[in-house]
Amino acid sequence: MPQGAALSIGAVLGTGVIALPALAAQTAGPASLVAWAALIALSVPLAATFAALGARFPDSGGVATYAGKAFGDRAAAVVGWCFYLAVPVGAPAAALFAGAYVAAALGGGTRTELLTAAALMLVVTAGNLGGVRVSGRLQLGLALLLVTLLLTATVTALPHADPGNLRPFAPHGWWAVGSAAALLVWGFAGWEAVTSLAGDFRRPARDLPRATAIALVVVGVLYFGIAAASILVLGPAPGDAPLAELLARGVGGQVKALTAGAAVLLTLGTMNAYYAGAAKLGAALGRDRALPAWFGRGSGAGEVPRRSLAVVAALGGASLLLVTATGTGTRPLVLLTSGAFVLVYVLGTAAALRLLPRRTPVWWCAAVSCAASFGLLALSGWYVLGTLAVAGCALAYKFFARPVDSGPVPIDVGV
Secondary structure (H helix, E strand, O other), X not given: OHHHHHHHHHHHOOOHHHHHHHHXXXXXXXXXXXXXXXXXXXXXXXXXXXXXXXXXXXXXOOHHHHXXXXXXXXXXXXXXXXXXXXXXXXXXXXXXHHHHHHHHHHOOHHHHHHHHHHHHXXXXXXXXXXXXXXXXXXXXXXXXXXXXXXXXXXXXXXXXXXXXXXXXXXXXXXXXXXXXXXXXXXXXXXXXXXXXXXXXXXXXXXXXXXXXXXXXXXXXXXXXXXXXXXXXXXXXXXXXXXXHHHHHHHOOOOHHHHHHHHHHHHHHXXXXXXXXXXXXXXXXXXXOOOOOHHHHOOOOOOOOOHHHHHHHHHHHHHHHHHHHHHOOOHHHHHHHHHHHHHHHHHHHHHHHHHHOXXXXXXXXXXXXXXXXXXXXXHHOHHHHHHHHHHHHXXXXXXXXXXXXXXXXXOOOXXX
C-alpha cells in the first residue's frame, strides 16, 4: 500500500508543481487559485471512481479494461491507444521541464537541457526493467523526499506573504479561469495511471482505495500550498521558476541547485509511474488483440512487460528528437497530452456509470466526474483533434486486424 500511494503521488504530483503555478498565474492572475481549487475538488470523485474500478476489476488493462467491459472491445482499444501513446508524447515535455532547471543551475544551455531529459528517460526505463516491485521501492523513496522538500518551500516562504498580491483578483476576466483549468489538467492527470498496476497489489480491494486516499490528501495540500504561496509571496506574476523563488525567500543558499534537484526528483517520480502503467497497459492491449500479439508478453500480475516498455521508451526518444529538431516548445506537448487523458477520463467515467452499483456513493462520484470530464474536453480546444486522430487509428486497427470470418464449419453428413 505505501508503494501504491507513492506511485499515485508520483503520477499526479509531477512536473506540474514546477511549471504550472507560473503558467496558470500568467493566464488568469490570482484567480488561477480558483482553477487550482476546482481541479483539486474534481480529483476527489475522479480518484474515487478509478480506485473503485481498480478494486473491483484488477487487471493490467486499467481503464481500457473498464471501457471494454462496459462498451466493447472498440472502446477499450480507443482508451488504450490514447493512454499508451500519450505517455511518449508527455515524457519529453516532463523531462525538458527538469532539464531547464538543471541547465539554469549548471549552465550549458540547451545542450544540458537535452542531455538531462535523455538521461531521465533512460533512468526510468532501466528502473522499470526490474518490474513493479523495483519501481515501487524507488517511487516510495522519491515521494518521501518530494513531500519534505515541497512542504519546506511552502512553510518557510509563507511568512513573507503579502495579501495585497491578490489584487486585482481576476485581471484577465473570469473566462481566463477556464483557460487556466485546461492547462492544469496536465498537473492532475494520473489518477488513472495506477489502475493498470491494480493486479500487482497484494490485496487490491483493500489497498488500492487506501493508497488513493493517502495520495489525494498529499497532492491536494502540496499543490494548493505551492500555488497559493507563489502568488501571495511572489505576486501575480511569479516568474518562470516559482519553486526556486520560494526556496530563495524561505531557505536561501544554493537555491538553483536545490530546485534542480527537486525538478529531477519530481520528473523521475512522474515518469516512473507512467512508464510502469503504460508498459503494463501495452502488454494488456497485446493480450486482448488491440495491439499486435507481440506486445502481450508480461501482461500477468508480477510479470515484467519488457517489450511494451521498450516501445514506450523508443517512442519517447523519437518524440524528444522531434522536439529538438523542430524547436517546438513544451506547451503543445502539454496540451496534446492533456487532451488525450481527458478522453480517457470521459470514457473511463462513463464506463464506471455502467459497471459500478447504481446510486451508491462511488456511482455518484462517477457521475460528477463524467460531467466534469466532458467540460474539460470542451476546454481542450483544437488540441483534442490529435486525440480524435489516435482514436480513429485505434478503431481502424480493430477493424482491419479482426479475424477473418470463414463462415460456418461444414458438416459431413455422409453419402
